[in-house]
Amino acid sequence: MGGVITQSIFFYATYDVISTILSIPLSYYFTFVLEEKHGFNRSTLGLWISDTITNLAISLVLSVPFAALSLQITDYFGDSFVVYCMIFCMVWMCVVMTVLPSIVSPIFNKFTPIQDEKLKLAIEDLTKKVGFPLDKMYIEDQSKRTGHSNVYITGMPWSKRIIITDTFIDYSTIDEIVAALAHELGHWKMNHVPKRIISYQPQFFVMFTLFSAFIHNRSFYSSFGFADIQPTIIGFYLFYDIYSPVNLFMHFLNNLLSRHQESAADLYAKDLGYVESLCTSLIKISNENLSTFDDVDWLFSAYYRSYPTIAERLTALNYISEGNVSEESK
Ligand SMILES: [Zn+2]
Structure with missing residues (x-):
């Protein structure tokens, strides 16, 4: 059975690589034609290539163990795999949605602590008012890739970070x-x-x-x-x-x-x-x-x-x- 699992993992890694290669023309078109046409693209060819390779590496690091563990569970628990697979998927989703952004985002972007005292105070006032466990506040340099903007929260449940993109601060x-x-x-x-x-x-x-x-x-x-x-x-x-x-x-x-x-x-x-x-x-x-x-x-x-x-x-x-x-x- 181990051989079957190895084959399946090999299949999954190959699938990941091939789907990335197939998506390259569309991704290029999206970034350098569509987004460019409407003034959003700020990425360079070098940055786009490095992003594509990094994304593939992250996807392999995540998806191959996910596939391997799911298959082990399916194999080990036989016909009662449904409940165990559900538990595994729930734990996996919790990790991916909470821990991962703090690890993956710094690979792509630079995070600088917010310097504007007025903004810091306003954010602190709000977070205190609602009991939010604020740890740090950062500005993300999204402008090196795109003109799109965002505000979001990351971190563990007991220690959160607020991230504001420089593009959002701009306007x-x-x-x-x-x-x-x-x-x-x-x-x-x-x-x-x-x-x-x-x-x-x-x-x-x-x-x-x-x-x-x-x-x-x-x-x-x-x-x-x-x-x-x-x-x-x-x-x-x-x-x-x-x-x-x-x-x-x-x-x-x-x-x-x-x-x-x-x-x-x-x-x-x-x-x-x-x-x-x-x-x-x-x-x-x-x-x-x-x-x-x-x-x-x-x-x-x-x-x-x-x-x-x-x-x-x-x-x-x-x-x-x-x-x-x-x-x-x-
Ligand atoms: Zn929302």
Whole structure:
């Protein structure tokens, strides 16, 4: 059986390398044609090549052990692998979503402590108000690759870091930065990441349970040409194609939860008194990122949008632009 696992790991590493090679033309087009055309690209060819190689190395370092351990569990626990695979996936997701960003991000970007005293004080005031375990605050040099901007939180549950990209600082006031941070703190306060991880468990259960019906089915493997050997990972990939309609449905549910969490985080920032700055910040982010101000069909939106549209967010925050305020309502 060990040989089968080695073969499967070899398959996975090869799959990773080939999929990276196949994605190179699209990635090049995205960075140096699309993003360039709209003024977002700030990367160089050298940086893009080094990023591509580093991403592949990180992907191999993560995905090969993940595949190896999953296969060992499937092999070791036999027919009761479903529960153990679910537990393993949950632990893996916790590690990837909490520990990993602090390790991986510094490979790509430089993090400098925030120097602006006013900004530091404003952030400290907010974090104290909500009981956030702030450890450090950094500015990330995202501008060497892209004009896109962001504010986010990383670190362990008991010691967190706030990261603001230099691109976001460039066009935002202190109030707007703090308002965007209040939104992120809303995600933290309402445990959105753990809830997201838990929400994946029923999905894993459905997927692994259905997979257990295929895993030892010889005719399933042989109908795809694997008559002599039936590596589990090949079976999983073949199964995953059959599973894709179920996945499509899960995608709706995941986006529904994501949009709900985004709206809840907006309302959290509003309750803290940042509604005005949050609205102007959202408008600036939308403008700077050249986002479309679209009003699409609800079904399209339900499937493709993990965020409410900017119009939905401003409406939920009761935002009224100064230009639209009539004399009577003033
Ligand atoms: Zn959010």
